[in-house]
Amino acid sequence: MKNKLWRSRIYIESLSIVVLASALQAGAVCHGASISPHASAIVPISGRIDPKPIGPAVPRMFMGYSIEWGLIGRMVRKEHGRFAVMARSIKELEKFTGPMLLRIGGDSENEAAFDLPAVHPRPKFVSIDIRVKILRRMRELAQLTGCRYVLGLNLSVNNPALAVQLVKAAEKYIGRRNIADFEIGNEPNLLGGLGHRTWWAHNNYRMYMRRWTRYYRAIAPYLGKTIKIEGPAFSGEGWFNHLASYLQTEHSRLGILSLHQYPMGSWVKNPRSLKFASIAHLLGPRASCNLFSDEMRRIARLAAPYHLPVRFGEMNSVSGGGTQGVSNTFASTLWAANTLLGIAGAGGAGVNLHMSQGVDRSPGWYGPLRIGPGGRLHIMPVYVGMLAAADVVQRGGRPVAVHLDTRLNVSAFAFVRPDHTLRVAVINRTPSTDLLVRFHFPSKMKLVRRYYISAPSLQATRGVITTGVRVNGSTAGRMKHKHPLPQRTPNSQDELSSPASSIVIAVFHR
DSSP, rough: OOHHHHTOBBBBBOOOOOHHHHHHHHHHOSSOOOOOTTTTEEEEEEEEEEEEEOOOOTTTTTEEEEEEEEHHHHHHHHHHHHHHHHHHHHHHHHHHHOOOOOESSGGGGGGEETTGGGGSSSOOOOOOOOOOOHHHHHHHHHHHHOOEEEEEETTOOHOOOOOHHHHHHHHIIIGGGGGEEEESSGGGGTTTTTTOOSSOOOOHHHHHHHEEEEEEHGGGGTTTOOOEEEEEEEETTTTGGGGHHHHHHGGGGGEEEEEESSSSSSOOOOTTTTOOOHOOOOOSSSSIIIIIIIHHHHHHHHHHGGTTEEEEEEEHHHHHHHOOOTTTTEEEEHHHHHHHHHHTTTTOOOOEEETTTTTTTSSSOSEEEEOOOTOOEEEOOOHHHHHHHHHHHHTTOEEEEHHHOOOOOEEEEEOOOOOOOOEEEEEEEEEEEEEEEEEEOOSSOEEEEEEEESSSSOOOOOEEEEEEEEEEEEEEOOOSSOOOOOOOOOSSSEEEOOOOSSSEEEEEOO
């Protein structure tokens, strides 16, 4: 099965990034959204939207990738067109939300050093060589796309001199203007545990702060006035109770307060555990809004007195590299759109969806991009969810209140721009229930376009469905599927049909 999925050119076999993004962006007026033939019921529900903003504008660089140090060199190679696909994937997201922030780090951050062959003696556990040609290729990517970087420094090795070497090399070969921040250590609360190879035999927060301070003092002379630190990059709930004291002492050194979070783990074997990787758990409330949004609001309150943006510097659906059949399916498209919109609505400064693919001894089934067996770089279902979320929040969009009168597994988000354009997303995570959503607005709103994104099933790894959009000038229907979907025309401009397991996006204007 694994080889078959690999050979299928994961998820969208004949649909390029440019074509899909054009579909999401162009969006001609829909002539009625499709109703799934597999649904057992069509349920009418009502919703209320007040177009008055209830939160801050979504900032620039909201969207981002998190990429392992050991993987970035492979992803930006020009062989097999990888560099071109990477650049296109970034630019298509940037059309909606502005420049992307690429964080380079992860578990391999604690095993990496610049120009490793020149380091004598070679430190224990350090095996990933950050070469000049990788940094130069990253500079080329930044110049082409406008993206900027957060660069992870190896704290585990407990050698600030190695961090200084990487800082100086990055500024020389990537360029100071292309670097947003540096990160001192990846998930320090997990060092010395979970099988991580490290010198930290007895890790605790006090030890971490001593070493963090030594590193900062070593690299500070080379940061200049524009570059600060993104941190502390704690993972899970372990050290979150230290955030208040951390902010009190270190806020002036930070540019971004970053945390890492995954709702499920590939290492969890008990199906009854909410952290067990399954599609049902992925689409449940804990894996998205209840975890990420609530956590974002809580941490943002701590950071507010210091006027620091809060970012999930590394996140995805299933830790440990993802789970095949869960994190690489269309269900993860729904999860990504729902989660990212929830974070934006909670005032989050941004997200970085992680990619590993074997570098951290995990398969990497969860990333927005993945290298196939033929060497090509392919988009994954999560990337489609990122595009959908980016189209809804837009650059400078502000969240507004949305209420749905239902207990079904469906959520709705809305963001308004300064030009009074209102974008609404309805994410129907039920596998067999079509919905007909009738929205009530306090003032007259005109529907200017709508489209939806779906797939043959929640388990699908390819075969996107788009309706009511234009792809390269021609109307697109169901792709890679044998049977056309029946059409149902809404009764009014306030009514949206929401097929089972789909994302519906509508744009209104006063």
